[in-house]
Structure formats: structure tokens, C-alpha cells
Amino acid sequence: MPAERVVRGVRKVGATTLAILQRLGFATRFFAAVVWHSPQAFRRLQLTLREIYFAGVLSLVIILVSGMFVGMVLALQGYDVLNRYGANDSLGILVALSLVRELGPVVAGLLFASRAGSAITAEIGLMKATDQLAAMEMMAVDPLARVVAPRFWGGIVSMPLLAALFSTLGVFGAWLVGVKLIGLDNGAFWGNMQAAVDFREDIVNGFIKSVVFGVIVSLIAVFEGYDAKPTAEGVSSATTRTVVESALTILAADFVLTVFMFRGVGV
Amino acid sequence: MKTAPSPAAATFDTRCANAVELSGVTFGYDRRTILKGIDMTIPRGKVVAIMGGSGCGKTTILRLIGGSLRPRSGRIVVAGQSVPQLDRDGLYALRRRIGMLFQFGALFTDLTVFENVAFPMREHTDLPDEAIRDLVLMKLNAVGLRGAAQLKPAELSGGMGRRVALARAVALDPMLVMYDEPFAGLDPISLGVVGQLIRRMNDALGITSIVVTHDVYESLKIVDHLYFVSEGRIVAGGTPDEVRASSDPFVRQFLDGAPDGPVPFHYAARPLEQEFVRAR
Numbered sequence: 001m002p003a004e005r006v007v008r009g010v011r012k013v014g015a016t017t018l019a020i021l022q023r024l025g026f027a028t029r030f031f032a033a034v035v036w037h038s039p040q041a042f043r044r045l046q047l048t049l050r051e052i053y054f055a056g057v058l059s060l061v062i063i064l065v066s067g068m069f070v071g072m073v074l075a076l077q078g079y080d081v082l083n084r085y086g087a088n089d090s091l092g093i094l095v096a097l098s099l100v101r102e103l104g105p106v107v108a109g110l111l112f113a114s115r116a117g118s119a120i121t122a123e124i125g126l127m128k129a130t131d132q133l134a135a136m137e138m139m140a141v142d143p144l145a146r147v148v149a150p151r152f153w154g155g156i157v158s159m160p161l162l163a164a165l166f167s168t169l170g171v172f173g174a175w176l177v178g179v180k181l182i183g184l185d186n187g188a189f190w191g192n193m194q195a196a197v198d199f200r201e202d203i204v205n206g207f208i209k210s211v212v213f214g215v216i217v218s219l220i221a222v223f224e225g226y227d228a229k230p231t232a233e234g235v236s237s238a239t240t241r242t243v244v245e246s247a248l249t250i251l252a253a254d255f256v257l258t259v260f261m262f263r264g265v266g267v
Numbered sequence: 268m269k270t271a272p273s274p275a276a277a278t279f280d281t282r283c284a285n286a287v288e289l290s291g292v293t294f295g296y297d298r299r300t301i302l303k304g305i306d307m308t309i310p311r312g313k314v315v316a317i318m319g320g321s322g323c324g325k326t327t328i329l330r331l332i333g334g335s336l337r338p339r340s341g342r343i344v345v346a347g348q349s350v351p352q353l354d355r356d357g358l359y360a361l362r363r364r365i366g367m368l369f370q371f372g373a374l375f376t377d378l379t380v381f382e383n384v385a386f387p388m389r390e391h392t393d394l395p396d397e398a399i400r401d402l403v404l405m406k407l408n409a410v411g412l413r414g415a416a417q418l419k420p421a422e423l424s425g426g427m428g429r430r431v432a433l434a435r436a437v438a439l440d441p442m443l444v445m446y447d448e449p450f451a452g453l454d455p456i457s458l459g460v461v462g463q464l465i466r467r468m469n470d471a472l473g474i475t476s477i478v479v480t481h482d483v484y485e486s487l488k489i490v491d492h493l494y495f496v497s498e499g500r501i502v503a504g505g506t507p508d509e510v511r512a513s514s515d516p517f518v519r520q521f522l523d524g525a526p527d528g529p530v531p532f533h534y535a536a537r538p539l540e541q542e543f544v545r546a547r
């Protein structure tokens with residue numbers, strides 16, 4: 001019966017759409033609940049500080065090393081192109097702008113999602129699977145305030161700092177390659193960079209991006225953990241979902257943000 | 268001399284003879300009905316066992332009493348308060364006076380044994396650190412694990428973990444403690460130790476205990492009353508002596524561990540002949 005098959009197909013599409021909408025609705029309510037419980041978490045600041053340590057400090061190595069390599073590669077590729085136009089002196093500008101505006105926030109966000117986001121999801125999911133969250137609730141302690149909110153804010157605070165460090169190490173890596181290895185003029189490298197990078201248009205916009213990405217990754221990570229099926233497979237698939245959803249959302253949000261910021265540049 | 272308690276305090280606490288009362292409680296997840304009318308009273312100061320096969324809804328009953336689930340119908344009264352009608356604050360106030368030991372302990376894996384037991388105190392009291400330290404060590408001493416205070420839960424054996432969870436459950440001197448399968452997966456020695464601890468804690472601290480288990484022999488040793496749950500109903504009950512002497516087929520099957528009886532060996536299926544004789 002082809003008609004029956006069509007009906008079944010339509011029904012499946014409908015059910016999937018409904019399920020996605022329901023999950024989005026649940027995520028929105030969850031977000032509101034986390035924000036609502038945040039003042040309670042702030043009153044005990046050491047809880048959030050601890051999560052900044054776990055999310056931020058433990059991501060340092062991967063962020064610093066990656067930033068350095070990305071900067072070095074940028075310098076090599078940038079030099080290759082700029083040299084054709086005799087614009088060697090602009091290497092500092094090229095590297096700094098790409099890092100501060102785009103690569104810093106985006107790549108740091110992606111790395112942050114895979115290092116810290118997945119860890120947060122796994123941790124909360126495991127607490128759920130082993131009844132630790134239920135036990136907390138039975139002790140009249142709200143897991144949203146005690147477990148979720150500190151991790152959420154810890155991620156939001158860490159992410160811009162990590163992005164800034166990523167860009168800094170990137171510029172340093174580019175300097176190593178450009179000035180120390182290739183032998184470009186040190187003064188031109190830094191001087192042109194300083195003249196071309198605008199605080200409002202470049203640094204602040206990059207900072208805004210990194211904050212937005214921090215919110216995205218942190219929210220997805222705590223939500224997926226909290227919403228994980230309380231089994232071993234449930235937790236592992238939630239962890240995967242955190243990384244995939246974070247990456248897609250970061251890249252999509254980056255495009256949207258860049259469009260808005262682009263209109264403002266030089267018009 | 269007794270002073271007249273305020274009416275609120277009276278309903279809350281001292282005047283009710285039963286710590287927990289369930290009447291006509293029905294509940295189901297989704298469409299499947301799990302509990303089909305549970306009536307149960309748990310008198311103050313007693314240790315009461317709820318027994319039944321795996322998946323018959325024992326944990327569900329505890330979750331209903333603790334207010335994490337709401338019944339479809341029926342009354343659940345704990346310390347004189349109707350649990351399903353409590354708002355969040357009321358429920359949380361009640362839960363501070365209820366301890367619960369989860370099936371596998373549910374210790375916080377990122378905290379030491381000491382911090383696990385201190386957790387409810389830190390969350391709900393303003394006690395200074397020295398007072399918390401003394402209280403925690405006393406609780407741990409009572410379960411024989413004062414020396415394990417600085418270990419992480421991963422370093423404990425199953426029986427030790429269960430004892431730490433027990434110490435945590437009684438950390439705030441609750442009026443009711445619920446134990447979900449406290450004996451599951453324990454060796455015979457640990458099992459006896461945990462059983463004795465449950466009884467001793469109950470009597471020493473003047474609490475009321477609900478023990479959910481399928482270990483009949485251990486429960487017969489320590490409890491005051493047993494309820495048997497099957498197919499969503501209470502099918503039998505009584506004191507340990509009554510249970511031992513019972514001729515109820517369900518109780519007998521449970522006591523003797525017979526594979527077939529009121530609880531059938533076979534999962535519901537169509538008749539055997541139909542399964543193997545092919546239609547021509």
C-alpha cells in the first residue's frame with residue numbers, strides 16, 4: 001500500500017518535528033531554571049570557582065598548544081600570500097585580525113566544547129545515572145543550584161579567557177615563525193599590528209563572540225548531562241551530542257554574529 | 268511538664284502515631300499501572316520491610332513517600348503531612364527530616380567519605396567547622412568507619428560504601444529513614460553488619476525505618492513488620508513470627524524461593540502448543 005507508506009512517512013516526520021520542538025522547549029525552560037537558581041549558586045562562590053578551575057585551568061594545555069600551532073601555521077601561509085604582493089610587513093596585521101576576530105573565539109570554542117563541555121556532560125550524566133542527583137534532591141538540595149549552575153557559570157567565565165589566551169599564543173607563534181624563523185622586521189610586525197587592530201571593532205567584537213560561544217557550550221553541556229538517559233550508553237551518547245551540537249551551534253552563531261559585526265565595519 | 272504544642276507543630280510531628288500512611292495509592296509510568304492501590308501504615312519507631320520481586324514497584328513506593336513522584340490517586344501522609352499536596356518549600360522542609368539510602372549508595376564520587384557525610388550538614392546548618400567535624404566523626408564511628416574518613420567512595424568496598432551512605436542518611440538525625448535494597452550485592456558478613464546497623468540506628472536515634480528488600484531472611488531478623496508487594500498490591504503482611512508461620516502461597520514461595528507459584532516462572536506468553544505447532 002503506497003498510500004499507507006506515505007501516511008506513515010508523514011506521521012514520522014511529524015513525530016520527529018514534535019520531539020525536536022519538545023526538546024527545544026525543555027532546553028529553554030531548563031535554561032530559565034538555571035538562571036533562576038544562579039543567585040543561590042553565587043552566594044557560595046567557591047562552588048563556581050571550583051568549576052572555573054575544572055573547565056578553565058584543565059583546558060589550558062590544549063588551548064595554549066593549539067593556539068601556538070595555529071599562529072605558526074597562519075604565519076607560514078600568510079607569508080606565502082603576502083610575499084607575492086610585497087606586503088610582508090602586514091603579516092602581524094593578518095595574523096592578529098584573523099585570530100582576534102575569528103579563530104580565537106571559534107577554535108577555542110570548539111576545543112573548549114571537546115575538552116570541558118564533554119567532561120561536564122559526562123560528569124552530570126554519571127551523577128544522574130548513579131542516583132547522585134536524586135540523592136541530592138532527597139536531601140532537600142536542588143541539583144540545579146548545587147551542581148548545574150556552578151558548572152554553567154564556570155564555563156561562561158572560562159571561555160572568553162581561554163579565547164584570549166588562544167589568540168595571544170597564536171600571535172606569539174606567528175611572531176616566532178615570521179620574525180625569528182623567516183626574518184621579517186620585528187618593528188614592522190608589531191607596529192603595523194598595533195596600528196591596525198581596533199579595540200572596539202576587533203577586540204570587543206571577538207570578546208563578544210567568545211562570551212556567546214561560552215554560553216552556548218556551557219548550556220549544551222549541562223543540559224545534555226542533565227537530560228542524559230541514566231545508563232552507561234545514555235551518558236556516552238549525551239557526551240557525543242554535546243560535542244556535535246556545540247560545534248554546529250558555534251559555527252552557525254559565528255556566521256550570524258559576523259554578519260551583524262561586518263555591517264558595522266568601515267561603513 | 269508538657270507545654271501545649273502549637274497546632275502546626277502538632278500536625279507536623281509529635282501527635283501522629285504513624286510516621287507514614289499510604290491509602291489507596293495508585294501510580295503508573297506512562298500507560299502501565301505499577302501500583303494498583305497500596306494501603307500501608309508505618310508506625311513511629313518501627314522498622315518495616317517492604318518485600319517483593321524485582322520491578323514490582325518497591326523503589327517507586329519510596330519515591331512516592333519522598334515526594335519525587337506524585338500518585339495518580341490515594342493518600343500519602345508522612346509525619347502528618349499530605350506529601351502530594353506540599354509545595355516545593357514544604358517538600359524540601361519535610362525532606363530535611365527524611366534520610367534515604369539509595370540502592371547503590373549514591374555517594375558523591377567527587378567528595379571524600381567525610382565530605383559525603385558532612386554534605387547535608389553543610390547544606391542545611393550553619394554549624395562551625397569543628398562542630399561538623401565532631402558530628403561527622405561520631406556518625407562515621409557509629410558505622411565503624413571513622414578510620415575511612417579521608418577515603419574516596421571509589422576506594423570503598425560495597426559494604427563499606429553502604430555503611431557510609433547509612434551514616435549520611437542519618438546525618439541530620441531524621442525522623443524517617445528509607446533504605447532501598449540495603450543488602451543487594453553484599454557478602455554475608457557485610458550483610459549482617461548492615462542489617463544490625465539499621466536496627467541499632469533505629470532504636471538508638473528513635474527513628475522510623477522503611478527497608479525495601481528482597482532478602483527475606485535478613486529482614487526477618489531485624490524488622491518489626493513486613494509487607495509483601497506483588498502485581499501492584501499488598502498481598503500479605505505481618506510480624507516476622509506471623510510471616511514464618513504463614514501458609515499464604517505467595518509468602519511461602521518467597522520464603523522457600525520456589526521458582527513457580529503465584530509468581531509464575533514463565534513471562535506471559537501464548538500457549539506452548541501454539542508456539543510450536545504450525546498452522547497448515
Ligand SMILES: Nc1ncnc2c1ncn2[C@@H]1O[C@H](COP(=O)(O)OP(=O)(O)O)[C@@H](O)[C@H]1O
Nearest residue numbers: 296297301319320321322323324325326327328
Ligand atoms: N522512570 C521510569 N519510567 C518508566 N518505567 C519505570 C521507571 N522507573 C521504573 N519503571 C518501571 O516501574 C516498575 C517498578 O520499578 P521499581 O519501583 O524500580 O521496581 P523495584 O524497585 O521493585 O525493583 C519496573 O517495571 C520498571 O521497569
Ligand SMILES: [Mg+2]
Nearest residue numbers: 325326370447
Ligand atoms: Mg528498586
